[in-house]
Amino acid sequence: xxxxxxxxxxxxxxxxxxxxxxxxxxxxxxxxxxxxxxxxxxxxxxxxxxxxxxxxxxxxxxxxxxxxxxxxxxxxxxxxxxxxxxxxxxxxxxxxxxxxxxxxxxxxxxxxxxxxxxxxxxxxxxxxxxxxxxxxxxxxxxxxxxxxxxxxxxxxxxxxxxxxxxxxxxxxxxxxxxxxxxxxxxxxxxxxxxxxxxxxxxxxx
Numbered sequence: 001x002x003x004x005x006x007x008x009x010x011x012x013x014x015x016x017x018x019x020x021x022x023x024x025x026x027x028x029x030x031x032x033x034x035x036x037x038x039x040x041x042x043x044x045x046x047x048x049x050x051x052x053x054x055x056x057x058x059x060x061x062x063x064x065x066x067x068x069x070x071x072x073x074x075x076x077x078x079x080x081x082x083x084x085x086x087x088x089x090x091x092x093x094x095x096x097x098x099x100x101x102x103x104x105x106x107x108x109x110x111x112x113x114x115x116x117x118x119x120x121x122x123x124x125x126x127x128x129x130x131x132x133x134x135x136x137x138x139x140x141x142x143x144x145x146x147x148x149x150x151x152x153x154x155x156x157x158x159x160x161x162x163x164x165x166x167x168x169x170x171x172x173x174x175x176x177x178x179x180x181x182x183x184x185x186x187x188x189x190x191x192x193x194x195x196x197x198x199x200x201x202x203x204x205x
Contacts, residue, residue, distance in 0.1 A: 022156040022196060025136035026073035028062040034076065034168075037093050043083055050079040067136060074159065081164035094168035098175020120177045120184065120204050124150055138196075145201075148181075151189070153199040161195040170200055177204055 038044045051059055055075035062068060062076075085093075123130075124142040131140040138156035145151060152173065159165040170186045177184035181204035189201045 020139045020156045021137045023070055023135045023137040023158060025067040026070055027134045028064065028066050028068050030134050031059065031062045031068070031073060031076050033097050034080065034093075037096050038080070040096075041093060043085075046083060047079050050082045051075060052078065070158065074162070077159055077162045077165050080168075081162050083164075085164070087163075087167050090164055090167035091171035091174065094171025094173075095175040095178075096171075097168075098172035099179060100175075118180055120150070120180045120202065123176050123180060124152070124202075127152070148205055149201065149203045151199055152202055153197070155197040157198075158196050160198045166198060173200060173202060177202060181205065 035044065035047075038047050048060070052075045055072050058068065058072045059076050059079075062072070080090075127140050127142055131138070135157070138154065140152065140154050143151040143153065154160065154169070166188060170188060174184055174186045177186065184202070184204040186203075187201045189199050
């Protein structure tokens with residue numbers, strides 16, 4: 001993705017982003033957190049019925065921390081997408097995960113919210129570390145637009161083709177940012193390229 005003239009790298013892609021490999025595996029804890037959110041929101045039974053039969057057993061038994069083939073994660077998120085929820089509903093579900101201080105894959109980054117003088121830049125500095133805790137392959141980086149605005153880019157992420165994933169990731173970033181700033185806003189700003197990349201604009205005050 002080309003950089004705008006007024007943007008500067010805050011956190012670069014590994015090796016410059018030229019040779020980022022596509023995601024091959026997902027951490028089961030991502031699926032577990034997502035399923036808990038669906039259950040709390042009353043969507044779990046419908047989600048269960050929508051799971052693809054060939055991956056259903058693996059998805060439903062993802063109850064301990066381990067790496068799973070991306071196909072399992074794609075089956076989970078496709079069933080989530082097939083729920084037919086509105087964009088705002090999905091953003092709210094992602095936000096519910098992002099705003100949790102404990103028990104999610106965000107771990108250390110979310111707990112930074114309890115420190116003094118932290119801002120969304122504090123979490124953005126952990127972007128690559130956070131990404132690698134949930135995915136094998138792909139990458140995420142932050143581009144600084146100004147002191148209270150960043151462009152967050154994701155590459156090599158096949159889940160980007162699923163609308164539910166794009167909206168849920170937007171909500172997750174919003175939930176984290178709102179722990180670190182009085183007000184925060186996240187918008188998707190980039191059309192998909194090669195069905196595995198996208199970008200968001202994160203602003204706060």
